[in-house]
Amino acid sequence: METRSQWGTRAGFILAAAGSAIGLGNIWRFPSVAYENGGGAFFIPYLFALLTAGIPLLIMEFTIGQKYRGSAPMAFSKMNKKAEWIGWWGALVAFVISTYYSVIIAWAISYSTFSFNLGWGEDTEGFLFNDYLQLAAPGEFGGFVPSVLIPLIIVWAVVLAILFAGVKKGIEIANRIFIPLLVVLFLFIVIYALTLPGALDGLNAFFQPDFGAIMSADVWVAAYGQIFFSLSIAFAIMIAYASYLPKKSDITNNAFIVGFGNSSFELLAGIGVFATLGFMAGQAGVGVEDVVAGGVGLAFVVFPQIINELPMLNGLVGFLFFASLVLAGFSSLISITEAYISAIIDKFKISRAKAVFFGGGLSAVISLIYATRGGLNFLDTVDYFINQFGVAFIGLVEVVVVAWFLREVKNLKEHANGISDIQLGAWWGFSLSVITPIVLGVMMVQLFVQNLL
Numbered sequence: 315m316e317t318r319s320q321w322g323t324r325a326g327f328i329l330a331a332a333g334s335a336i337g338l339g340n341i342w343r344f345p346s347v348a349y350e351n352g353g354g355a356f357f358i359p360y361l362f363a364l365l366t367a368g369i370p371l372l373i374m375e376f377t378i379g380q381k382y383r384g385s386a387p388m389a390f391s392k393m394n395k396k397a398e399w400i401g402w403w404g405a406l407v408a409f410v411i412s413t414y415y416s417v418i419i420a421w422a423i424s425y426s427t428f429s430f431n432l433g434w435g436e437d438t439e440g441f442l443f444n445d446y447l448q449l450a451a452p453g454e455f456g457g458f459v460p461s462v463l464i465p466l467i468i469v470w471a472v473v474l475a476i477l478f479a480g481v482k483k484g485i486e487i488a489n490r491i492f493i494p495l496l497v498v499l500f501l502f503i504v505i506y507a508l509t510l511p512g513a514l515d516g517l518n519a520f521f522q523p524d525f526g527a528i529m530s531a532d533v534w535v536a537a538y539g540q541i542f543f544s545l546s547i548a549f550a551i552m553i554a555y556a557s558y559l560p561k562k563s564d565i566t567n568n569a570f571i572v573g574f575g576n577s578s579f580e581l582l583a584g585i586g587v588f589a590t591l592g593f594m595a596g597q598a599g600v601g602v603e604d605v606v607a608g609g610v611g612l613a614f615v616v617f618p619q620i621i622n623e624l625p626m627l628n629g630l631v632g633f634l635f636f637a638s639l640v641l642a643g644f645s646s647l648i649s650i651t652e653a654y655i656s657a658i659i660d661k662f663k664i665s666r667a668k669a670v671f672f673g674g675g676l677s678a679v680i681s682l683i684y685a686t687r688g689g690l691n692f693l694d695t696v697d698y699f700i701n702q703f704g705v706a707f708i709g710l711v712e713v714v715v716v717a718w719f720l721r722e723v724k725n726l727k728e729h730a731n732g733i734s735d736i737q738l739g740a741w742w743g744f745s746l747s748v749i750t751p752i753v754l755g756v757m758m759v760q761l762f763v764q765n766l767l
């Protein structure tokens with residue numbers, strides 16, 4: 315008897331997987347990573363990484379989830395009892411990420427409301443740390459910050475309500491609304507950005523190729539790192555989402571759509587971000603290289619400054635920018651949370667309602683730490699460790715176990731080819747068993763050397 319939840323439509327699955335992939339990583343990580351790693355020339359290692367690691371692993375995770383019809387721990391355990399822990403490891407990392415990813419969405423909600431009257435004032439950095447986050451000295455805890463706490467509670471209420479509603483009625487419907495809306499809002503912002511004076515200088519700086527850079531191993535590592543994080547690979551997410559696919563589903567084609575869709579959004583974000591940075595550099599009379607930023611600094615310090623200076627529609631553009639962060643963030647947070655909720659449901663055979671209440675509830679409670687006055691210090695540390703060691707490490711273990719220990723490549727390939735239009739050739743197995751392990755292995759060695767020596 316088939317009792318597992320299922321997506322209602324193929325588009326629903328594609329939008330949910332794309333929703334997981336398209337997130338803060340596309341908007342605030344990709345543009346600065348590309349700029350710092352060869353600019354226009356970065357697209358060579360980036361495309362290489364997409365085709366030899368990103369899409370092959372996405373196909374692998376989709377196939378594992380669809381074939382074994384289980385969340386990551388269950389799917390791995392059905393493949394081989396001894397491999398269950400890999401799924402739990404991914405689910406655990408997903409759990410940790412969910413606790414702070416939610417906090418950033420909460421900030422973006424606040425900032426979308428500040429946009430209307432440019433409530434962050436002239437000193438946007440001072441505003442973020444002193445007025446909004448009320449940051450305490452390192453190690454000091456001074457209770458909750460209500461301005462963060464309230465939107466954070468809203469974030470969890472929305473996410474848990476969506477997950478409670480289930481795969482078809484919750485996750486699928488949410489993504490069918492969020493993702494098209496996100497694309498429209500974002501297109502509007504990018505087109506607006508392109509009309510700003512100085513936009514072309516920004517784009518020139520962004521696309522200016524430094525071909526010497528691609529001779530450097532660091533740049534290749536950065537490209538693979540970006541692809542992994544950006545496609546939400548190795549976090550138990552894509553396996554869980556694929557486990558809700560019907561028996562007959564085109565896996566390979568879906569993976570290509572999600573992979574290229576995510577990269578297109580990334581490119582669009584790069585154009586929008588650098589057009590605006592070009593405008594800002596022009597206003598300040600400095601070079602684009604002096605204003606480049608990424609991460610929290612880009613979104614919550616630099617962008618508010620830019621929004622202050624826009625020639626028209628400041629409030630609206632600011633609102634749309636932060637609303638885009640909120641939509642992109644929600645669709646990713648839903649997927650990270652579902653990754654471990656589905657694992658709990660499968661393992662303990664409890665109802666979705668209970669898993670959402672206890673599993674999701676625990677994340678929500680832990681995330682409240684970041685809404686205290688000392689919270690930001692914590693967030694930086696946790697994020698650093700997850701990014702440095704979580705992504706590449708699990709990815710490496712996953713491909714090595716699947717390709718070398720369990721020798722599953724042939725099995726999975728036959729399964730995917732049996733139900734997909736595009737037929738996987740030898741390149742797929744080669745990418746999984748040779749290219750990806752080598753690149754990720756080098757990446758791990760490099761990270762350990764950098765961090766431990």
Ligand code: PFF
Pocket residue numbers: 334335336337338339340408411543544545546549551646647649650
């Ligand atoms: N892929 C998302 C992004 O590019 O922002 C980020 C992400 C989502 C990473 C979910 C990890 C994750 F579990």
Ligand code: NA
Pocket residue numbers: 334335336337339340543544545546576
């Ligand atoms: Na992404």
